[in-house]
Each structure stands twice: as C-alpha cells, then as structure tokens.
Amino acid sequence: MPVSRELFRAISSSFPTGVVIVATLDEHGEPKGLTSQAYMGLSTDPPLMLISIDRTSRTLPALATHRAYVINFLKEGAEDIATLFASKADEKFRNLRWDPAPEAGGAPILRGQSLAYAACRVTEVHDGGDHVIFIGSVEAGETLGGTPLLYYKRAYAGWPQERPAPPVEGAR
Numbered sequence: 178m179p180v181s182r183e184l185f186r187a188i189s190s191s192f193p194t195g196v197v198i199v200a201t202l203d204e205h206g207e208p209k210g211l212t213s214q215a216y217m218g219l220s221t222d223p224p225l226m227l228i229s230i231d232r233t234s235r236t237l238p239a240l241a242t243h244r245a246y247v248i249n250f251l252k253e254g255a256e257d258i259a260t261l262f263a264s265k266a267d268e269k270f271r272n273l274r275w276d277p278a279p280e281a282g283g284a285p286i287l288r289g290q291s292l293a294y295a296a297c298r299v300t301e302v303h304d305g306g307d308h309v310i311f312i313g314s315v316e317a318g319e320t321l322g323g324t325p326l327l328y329y330k331r332a333y334a335g336w337p338q339e340r341p342a343p344p345v346e347g348a349r
C-alpha cells in the first residue's frame with residue numbers, strides 16, 4: 178500500500194531545493210505564474226527542462242494553451258515574490274517589472290528577481306498523477322548572477338556559503 182499523504186510530504190520536505198517562478202500568458206495575453214520547486218534540467222542535447230504543475234493550479238490552463246513558459250530561477254531577496262506566487266492572488270504581476278521573452282511567445286522574464294532564466298516551448302505533456310508534467314525545449318536564456326534562493330522545510334534562505342574564489346595561477 179502506498180505511504181500516507183503526511184509521510185509523502187515529510188519525505189519530500191527533507192529535500193532542499195532552489196526555487197523557480199514558472200511564468201506564461203493566458204489566452205488574453207495576461208501574465209500568469211506560480212512558485213515551483215518541481216523543476217528538472219532533463220536533457221542537455223537536446224536542451225530540455227521539465228516542470229510539474231498541480232492540476233488545481235490556476236496557471237495550468239494558461240500553460241496548456243500558450244504552450245510556452247519562462248522558468249525564472251530565483252535569487253536571495255526574492256522571498257516575498259516567491260510567497261506571492263505561491264498564493265492564489267489575482268494579478269500577481271501587477272506591481273512587478275517584467276520583460277516578454279520572444280522565444281516563449283512573450284512569457285514573462287523576471288530579471289530583477291532571478292539568477293538566470295530559461296525560455297521554453299512545450300514539446301511534451303504527460304500525466305503525473307495529481308500533477309501535469311510539461312517538457313519544454315529551451316529556446317533562449319541568460320545567466321544574471323547573484324546568490325541562489327533555497328527552500329527547505331517550509332522556509333526560504335539564501336545559499337549559505339560564499340562561492341569559492343577561482344584558483345590563482347601558481348598558488349599552492
């Protein structure tokens with residue numbers, strides 16, 4: 178018999194992850210998005226990224242019709258935005274600056290909150306139990322720099338360590 182929902186959640190929350198905002202456009206061209214940790218860099222050649230979206234998500238219909246999305250990889254300081262996008266608020270983008278990604282049909286890039294982003298076009302959609310799995314071809318993207326935002330046991334935190342300095346030639 179499968180484990181209980183509580184045990185599944187307890188096991189899953191033992192795994193710290195980065196945090197992304199998946200963003201797309203609805204049929205009226207309005208931006209929609211949600212906070213997610215179910216991201217996977219699925220394949221390098223061809224470049225594919227996978228996301229998994231709950232069937233109750235209000236962003237899901239927009240993803241299904243627009244068939245393109247931007248994965249915004251959040252940086253430290255974006256905790257409030259992560260909380261907003263994990264809510265059911267209307268017009269999550271109202272007070273946010275965003276740029277349209279032409280390679281993802283104009284889906285929103287959140288440069289100010291992101292370490293990097295990837296603009297994807299949907300190539301496959303799969304059943305994932307109470308989630309829907311989207312696989313997208315990475316058509317464009319950029320790394321912007323910064324400290325990653327992490328999520329663990331229902332709390333956000335910045336990556337705790339400084340990045341090691343690059344080796345200096347001749348140093349022991």
Ligand SMILES: Cc1cc2nc3c(=O)[nH]c(=O)nc-3n(C[C@H](O)[C@H](O)[C@H](O)COP(=O)(O)O)c2cc1C
Pocket residue numbers: 196210211212213214215216229230231232233234235236237262263264265266328
């Ligand atoms: C850290 C974190 C990770 C989450 N990961 C996912 C995820 O991978 N997939 C998903 O569908 N929802 C995930 N959620 C929940 C959604 O963000 C939440 O249900 C949100 O209200 C959905 O918004 P929407 O209905 O406007 O799409 C996550 C929430 C948090 C706080």
